[in-house]
Amino acid sequence: MSSTTAPPATPAADAAPRRLTGRLRVTLAVLLVAQFMLAVDFSILNVALPAIGDGLGFSLANLQWVATSFALPAAGFTLFLGRVGDLVGRRRIFLGSLALLGAASLAGGLAPTPDVLIVARVAQGLATAAATPAGLALLTTSFPEGPLRRKALGLNGALMSAGFTTGAILGGVLTDLLSWRWAFFVNVPVALAVVLIAPAVIAESRPAGRPRIDLPGALSVTLGLLALVYGLTQAGEHGWTHPATLAGLLAGAALLVVFYLVERRAAQPLVPVQVLRKRTVAWGNVLGLLAFVTETSLVYLLTLYMQKTLGFSALVAGISFALLGLGTVAGGLLAPRAIARTSATAVLVGGGLVQAAFTAVLLLLGDTPASMGLLLPATFLGGVGNMLAIVGFMVTATSGLPDHQQGLATGLASMSQQVGITMGTPVMSAIVTAVTGGAVSAAAILDGVGVAVAANAALVLLGVLIATVFLRARHDRAHA
Template sequence: MTSTQPLPAPAQAAPPQHLTGRLKVVLAVLLVAQFMLAVDFSILNVALPDIGDSLGFSLANLQWIATAFALCAAGFTLFFGRIGDLIGRRRIFLGSIALLGVASLVGGLAPNPEILIIARVAQGLATAAATPAGLALLTTSFPEGPLRQKALGLNGALMSAGFTAGAVLGGVLTDVLSWRWAFFINVPVALAVLLVAPAVIAESRPADRPKVDLPGALTVTLALLGIVYGLTQAGEHGWTHPLAMAGLLGGAVLLALFHLVERRAVQPLVPLDVLRKRTVAWGNVLGLLAFVTETSLVYLLTLYMQKTLGFSALAAGLAFGVLGLGTVAGGLLASRMIARTSTSAVLIGGGLLQAAFTAVLLLLGDTPAAMGLLLPATFLGGVGNMLVIVGFMVTATTGLPDREQGLATGLASMSQQVGITMGTPIMSSIVTAVTGGAVTAAAILDGVTVAIAANTGLVLLGVLIAAVFLRTRRA
């Protein structure tokens, strides 16, 4: 006798609670790619004088090796993040990693300044596309909750460690081999990612594909280019320099225009209701402050170790290995602490830890014995900074559907890259104002001390924002 009762609907597969074999490979591929992208931000800093001597860059044009990369990496991030939502994040990710590999090969073989700058522009565009696409693949591959928090914690740790490792690696490669290997090192890594990623990473895109908001894309990209250009010029020539002021004012005007364009767009590049979400808006402000403070602290301590203590560039770079270990430790701790408390508690606690051990650096003296204070302080400050960075990533990408993860990670990547670009000019201007142009060991120590105090103040501002605007109950 045949039963007439309807069969029960098949149960929807529950999201995995532990890392499966495939998810481990996905995580490894995405983390390796993000680490490589982070290394590129700083790997050429130590090598710039050698590049200038080898290819004949003038002193005035040498800064364009860094500026060309920063302009494209920050200026196009939001645009490519949204494009990934529309045409597929895996497609954007693989294409941009391929572009990065080719650009790195061209940069390493560059026979003249023009080819090198073109390669740096291509590297910047590849970074602008790969960073949000990789983050979006990470957030859509891992369900919201402990697994995603763990993945974002590891991602944040490796990205921050990559920024620090770039300075060390650039110095070692330049001294032992040649500055060209600072480019060549990307090529085998990009090939490995391209060989493994297509087999393990699924495509991620929304079911419907809205039209690209070209007016919004154009205005926001030009606005970010103007702001980043203004910041780089401010770092080189001061905040009152005409080019710095023109870039910053032009960028601000274009951002206001972008807001008007998005209010009237039928399918906006950045839906304003997303920006009105407390977690997205304030989370990205915290991310901006986190990257402004820690990356600029690296600049200040490099200045201190070389100009006050007389360290070589390589020795100063190696000293930041301790900071790198602190960021890795913070990334490993972050997901566990979020699970046991809450994201806001980690943001506040991490910010207080970073502020406390940044303030400790106000006690630095003018003898090498100060390294006994600097090394543990940078380790513990790095732990606190990474707790904030992971908390920011979790906050800024939580509560949004998968179709908007490219936008969310694009905003987060933009905050990161603009923060990296902003920090050094801000702190450099403080040091210059205090020293009045003097370059004696004592003058540099005075300037660095005042800038460290300002850095501590910015960290505490982030703590205040987290406590007031992002306070949540325990999960």
């Protein structure tokens, strides 16, 4: 790939500042606000879905498309649009996608029919697929590799995870106090503010040349991810043996194999195979996928538990996640210091062990409100562990690569994040459905959630094992 010109605010690695300058503070604030808003969008409509169905006349069978129509493009187009941003200019893609997000959010809030709402959700998903990797690439190229980048990635990870939790809370509050339409409208002023401020503080990162886009690679990976995410959403709704589930998963797997074969032979590949073979990139992204699968799906499981087993309202259930949000912020602030003293691998392993331990504690939940005395501290401490793992993943997956490959690295990291967020809930939903057999009694839901929580903790421990076996601490220190 051709080289890019680093932003003027990015000093040379050997003369990197140890503290944030005034301009870098504003740059960081703008990028973090945008990423927080994008994270909120993933969950803000979850508790509003019944109200949207009543308000616009969605059938129960079609209501899930409000979420799926966003998730498919958000996950499927992330890698491709991240690479486009790397080629035509990250700031340009970032600003354009946020403008699209604001317009789509306005259209969704004003939607008079289900069809208009679905189109708005598709546009929101495409905007998210473009803005997330572009924003992360701007973050990594604006801050030199080392302490400042670790700090920026720590804050970014904390706010993104907190944004997902905040979305669940905010969606319940807005729907109960105002209308589900405000879950869309809230994006508009934030997107407008970022679009107006960002050009003054964020420098463009332009390629020196414009190589051809690897169209076969782009098509195969995009269609593969779309098929994979579709299969997972069908698994959550209909189960793992449903024809739509199997067709989506098998087609997705086949297309991703095609993508790898295409990339091996392409003259200018979308993702150079030598980058995929880099240990920190490959295994770092696997760990990132697991980190996002487990914590975001745990929010779904605990929402189900609090509403169906304990009988809490959507508003109360949403507010209960405030401690989880605080835990992720604490983990994001702690992670850069911990990485500086040890290594990203050590923080990945330590964070995963903490998350697994406090996820396993949730197996002790009962059918009375007294269990909240266990749930609240466990989610706080589990959130700390999860955020340690997420920041460790971000540092691992984006370190040791030149600036002109940061769009690729952050595109891969963003893809892992988006697919993880998207697939976690349907996977855990399928487990609950398999255990309960469709029963909706408080006791049946408690049993189903218990099995899914055990599977969740097992996935976290799998991540710990992968980090321990495949990422070496001494290699990690050299590039962190």
